[in-house]
Amino acid sequence: MRFSFLLATAARAFQTARGGGLRSGLSMSAVEKFRADYKSLPYGVESVNLNFDIKSESSTYVTSKLRFVGGGGPLELDGEDLKLVSLRVDGEPVEYELTPDGLKIATPPPAPFELETVVEIDPKANTQLSGLYASSGNLCTQCEAEGFRRITYFYDRPDVMSKYTVRVEADKDAYPVLLSNGNEVGKGVDGDRHWATFEDPFNKPSYLFALVAGDLGHIEDTFTTMSGRQVRLFVWSEHHNVGALDWAMHSLKTSMKWDEDRYGREYDLDVYHIVAVSDFNMGAMENKGLNVFNTACVLAKETTATDGDYERVLGVVAHEYFHNWSGNRVTCRDWFQLTLKEGLTVFRDQHFSEELTSPAAKRIEDIRIIRSSQFTQDASPMSHPIRPESYVAMDNFYTVTVYNKGAEVIRMYRTLLGEGGFRKGMDLYFERHDGEAVTCDDFRAAMADANGKDLTQFEEWYKQAGTPTIKVTERGVKDGAYRLTLTQSNGGKPPLHVPIKAALVAPGGAVAETLFELTDESKTFEFPMAVNGEPYVPSLLRGFSAPVKLSFEPPLSIAELESLAAYDDDAFVKWDSWQQLAARVVLDKYHGAQDAPLPDYLVNAFKATLTNGDEESSLRAYSLDLPDYSTLALELEDLDPTKLCDALKATRLGLATAARAELEACYAAMAPADDTFSLDAAAVGRRRLRNTCLAYLSKLDGGDALCGAHFDAATCMSDSIAPVAQLASKPDSNDRARCLEAFYDKAKKNQEDLVINKWFAIQAMADCDGAIDNVSKLLEHPDFTDTNPNRFRAVVNTFALGNPRHFHSGDGKGYDFIADQICSIDKKNPQVAARLSNAFGSWRRYEPSRRDLMRQALERIKVTAGLSKDTLEIVSRSLV
Ligand code: ARG
Ligand code: ZN
Numbered sequence: 001m002r003f004s005f006l007l008a009t010a011a012r013a014f015q016t017a018r019g020g021g022l023r024s025g026l027s028m029s030a031v032e033k034f035r036a037d038y039k040s041l042p043y044g045v046e047s048v049n050l051n052f053d054i055k056s057e058s059s060t061y062v063t064s065k066l067r068f069v070g071g072g073g074p075l076e077l078d079g080e081d082l083k084l085v086s087l088r089v090d091g092e093p094v095e096y097e098l099t100p101d102g103l104k105i106a107t108p109p110p111a112p113f114e115l116e117t118v119v120e121i122d123p124k125a126n127t128q129l130s131g132l133y134a135s136s137g138n139l140c141t142q143c144e145a146e147g148f149r150r151i152t153y154f155y156d157r158p159d160v161m162s163k164y165t166v167r168v169e170a171d172k173d174a175y176p177v178l179l180s181n182g183n184e185v186g187k188g189v190d191g192d193r194h195w196a197t198f199e200d201p202f203n204k205p206s207y208l209f210a211l212v213a214g215d216l217g218h219i220e221d222t223f224t225t226m227s228g229r230q231v232r233l234f235v236w237s238e239h240h241n242v243g244a245l246d247w248a249m250h251s252l253k254t255s256m257k258w259d260e261d262r263y264g265r266e267y268d269l270d271v272y273h274i275v276a277v278s279d280f281n282m283g284a285m286e287n288k289g290l291n292v293f294n295t296a297c298v299l300a301k302e303t304t305a306t307d308g309d310y311e312r313v314l315g316v317v318a319h320e321y322f323h324n325w326s327g328n329r330v331t332c333r334d335w336f337q338l339t340l341k342e343g344l345t346v347f348r349d350q351h352f353s354e355e356l357t358s359p360a361a362k363r364i365e366d367i368r369i370i371r372s373s374q375f376t377q378d379a380s381p382m383s384h385p386i387r388p389e390s391y392v393a394m395d396n397f398y399t400v401t402v403y404n405k406g407a408e409v410i411r412m413y414r415t416l417l418g419e420g421g422f423r424k425g426m427d428l429y430f431e432r433h434d435g436e437a438v439t440c441d442d443f444r445a446a447m448a449d450a451n452g453k454d455l456t457q458f459e460e461w462y463k464q465a466g467t468p469t470i471k472v473t474e475r476g477v478k479d480g481a482y483r484l485t486l487t488q489s490n491g492g493k494p495p496l497h498v499p500i501k502a503a504l505v506a507p508g509g510a511v512a513e514t515l516f517e518l519t520d521e522s523k524t525f526e527f528p529m530a531v532n533g534e535p536y537v538p539s540l541l542r543g544f545s546a547p548v549k550l551s552f553e554p555p556l557s558i559a560e561l562e563s564l565a566a567y568d569d570d571a572f573v574k575w576d577s578w579q580q581l582a583a584r585v586v587l588d589k590y591h592g593a594q595d596a597p598l599p600d601y602l603v604n605a606f607k608a609t610l611t612n613g614d615e616e617s618s619l620r621a622y623s624l625d626l627p628d629y630s631t632l633a634l635e636l637e638d639l640d641p642t643k644l645c646d647a648l649k650a651t652r653l654g655l656a657t658a659a660r661a662e663l664e665a666c667y668a669a670m671a672p673a674d675d676t677f678s679l680d681a682a683a684v685g686r687r688r689l690r691n692t693c694l695a696y697l698s699k700l701d702g703g704d705a706l707c708g709a710h711f712d713a714a715t716c717m718s719d720s721i722a723p724v725a726q727l728a729s730k731p732d733s734n735d736r737a738r739c740l741e742a743f744y745d746k747a748k749k750n751q752e753d754l755v756i757n758k759w760f761a762i763q764a765m766a767d768c769d770g771a772i773d774n775v776s777k778l779l780e781h782p783d784f785t786d787t788n789p790n791r792f793r794a795v796v797n798t799f800a801l802g803n804p805r806h807f808h809s810g811d812g813k814g815y816d817f818i819a820d821q822i823c824s825i826d827k828k829n830p831q832v833a834a835r836l837s838n839a840f841g842s843w844r845r846y847e848p849s850r851r852d853l854m855r856q857a858l859e860r861i862k863v864t865a866g867l868s869k870d871t872l873e874i875v876s877r878s879l880v
Pocket of ligand 2: 319323341342345
């Protein structure tokens with residue numbers, strides 16, 4: 001079914017409003033593209049020769065020489081916001097036509113022929129940060145998904161792979177560093193100007209093109225690959241950031257080695273650059289040999305980066321590095337296949353981080369993201385399969401579904417095929433498709449063929465939107481065997497191939513671990529072990545073996561959950577059992593008396609975790625955390641956000657009060673022995689657990705002073721920020737103003753923009769009266785700017801997504817505030833606006849009054865004159 005949610009009027013409004021405004025006088029069209037419509041192009045592009053003549057921040061001339069081969073017929077190229085200066089084919093002028101989104105030559109000569117165009121672009125005016133743009137006076141590019149067409153006319157789609165030669169020329173004082181993909185093959189100086197030429201020997205699609213020109217500092221290192229080649233490694237950023245680049249370099253070298261050890265994949269160019277810029281829409285970009293990163297995913301020093309930040313840098317550097325094989329050497333045929341490279345690469349970076357940090361803690365962090373964000377997206381009108389069927393703005397589909405659910409789908413291959421079988425499949429995939437642009441079906445075929453396993457049904461995971469549910473409808477011992485009946489459903493769609501890791505748990509621990517493959521709608525499985533009279537509890541979906549919702553009918557009893565929590569050796573099931581116990585209590589409060597005392601089983605479980613020194617500290621910290629707002633919201637119809645926030649708050653306070661002594665003891669036990677900063681899993685775990693205890697203790701008498709003292713004694717960012725985040729929600733505390741101010745002053749003095757972002761975010765999340773006014777005031781702060789996405793998101797997105805009580809304020813002020821922000825930022829940066837619009841995605845799940853207010857906000861945004869296709873797509877889909 002074609003999903004034509006774009007009302008014709010809205011689409012027209014869009015076109016006319018935008019049409020005249022662009023420099024080229026062109027308008028982009030809000031056209032829905034379908035996966036089923038894929039067609040190969042009439043021509044190939046054998047080689048791309050680009051010359052960038054950088055005149056100033058606001059003027060760059062791009063000369064492009066493209067050699068077209070094969071085919072015949074009209075040549076239609078993509079182009080956006082380009083000022084065409086000249087056009088020739090084989091050196092001669094030809095007839096051409098500028099179309100709303102590019103250029104058309106109706107009758108080109110027989111191929112091969114060379115098209116030469118010269119365009120002028122304005123990087124400084126490029127506030128959407130797609131294409132060539134300016135960041136702090138330096139120039140950089142972002143081309144995925146469709147930014148290359150904003151640099152020159154091209155077949156801007158991933159199945160067009162070509163060899164690139166690039167020359168960059170600029171003023172040598174303003175832009176001392178010139179970089180592009182591949183190896184530098186020449187350079188020179190000409191008066192005030194200098195130039196450099198680069199050749200990338202590998203064929204690549206346009207989305208992997210990159211260029212950087214600016215005044216940057218760097219660190220340098222080398223890596224010797226497994227075949228003995230020396231690779232020079234560089235990490236670049238603005239000069240004042242150079243002291244914070246070592247961790248990224250360490251992360252890069254570790255990833256390079258890991259991909260060799262785990263997958264036998266080695267790096268293929270002589271040089272690898274990472275450039276960190278402060279204005280960036282996403283986390284980072286895997287451009288061949290020249291990754292461009294958001295500073296938030298590169299910079300790390302103990303005084304400015306939390307343990308979570310260090311982990312993010314490690315994971316994102318690895319992610320972009322791993323793309324060199326899963327993404328660059330083998331890329332996507334079309335953007336519907338995005339999960340081919342992203343799901344796979346997220347899986348690879350998750351596995352890497354599991355091995356480098358703590359496997360169980362990392363797995364739980366990733367499962368939390370799936371269950372709070374991805375399940376929420378699936379429960380909204382934006383729900384889509386990991387391989388979407390249509391899009392208007394591709395940038396809207398860089399989602400937690402394509403990325404994180406996509407990674408879970410890859411993980412299921414590994415579960416079904418085993419570590420060795422999965423590796424065989426990967427080897428075959430790279431062997432078959434190196435240098436090609438392929439589909440998710442090609443990946444599945446490689447996995448199937450390498451293992452002689454029929455994975456036909458597995459395609460359903462790529463087709464179906466929504467979170468499947470698995471119900472355990474019968475369980476127990478029959479004829480000396482433990483049996484389970486599992487029933488799957490996903491809104492009437494065909495059954496999926498679901499790997500379910502299972503075991504039986506009793507006080508002695510877990511036994512009979514096995515893998516059930518559920519392929520029918522319903523099936524009875526038997527554990528491969530004779531069972532005696534022991535009171536076994538089934539431990540299912542171990543390691544979260546499939547991205548599904550599991551439930552038991554009848555539900556597991558409190559005692560059964562306690563048994564899993566106490567005796568299971570699977571970290572996920574163990575943690576999840578505590579979470580389920582806690583969820584029941586919070587939801588009971590929500591439905592009933594908010595001030596009813598907490599049941600003993602929860603308090604006892606909480607105390608048991610606090611006193612169980614044998615378990616890993618990070619896992620203890622994650623067990624102590626209550627399920628978050630979004631995860632709990634999925635359990636409720638006609639959601640009343642205030643009541644849910646109250647229920648969470650009352651449960652936290654109840655636990656803190658009941659377990660004060662245990663919290664204090666654990667807090668004291670986790671105190672660091674000395675000031676040495678370590679990033680090993682044990683040290684990170686201690687800080688994590690100690691700061692979790694602090695969060696509970698901060699709710700009690702004396703909590704403010706404790707936070708103040710914790711802040712004063714802190715020697716690293718994890719310990720500085722934890723108390724300030726708690727104090728931010730306490731307007732009456734003296735320590736609040738003092739600590740927030742000290743936090744800001746230090747960051748300001750040291751020019752630490754990322755720390756200033758944290759300072760903004762802490763306040764935007766604060767749960768206290770007048771929150772909306774406070775956030776509005778933050779927008780007036782001299783350090784606030786809406787042209788830097790990190791800064792904007794630190795205030796606005798943090799409020800919309802991290803402050804549910806006040807975003808969902810009953811008078812609709814939170815919604816108005818965010819809707820206004822969406823409309824104003826959309827004019828500058830549609831990707832940022834569209835992402836923020838997702839904050840309204842769950843509107844149908846709310847109680848009638850909020851539902852109405854949220855729908856009105858969406859409708860108001862939708863009719864805004866000149867709305868971008870990005871935001872129009874999100875709000876239109878949300879309203880369907
Ligand atoms: N490929 C990048 C990554 O490593 C993300 C690029 C997303 N870009 C965008 N405009 N949506 O995941
Ligand atoms: Zn990626």
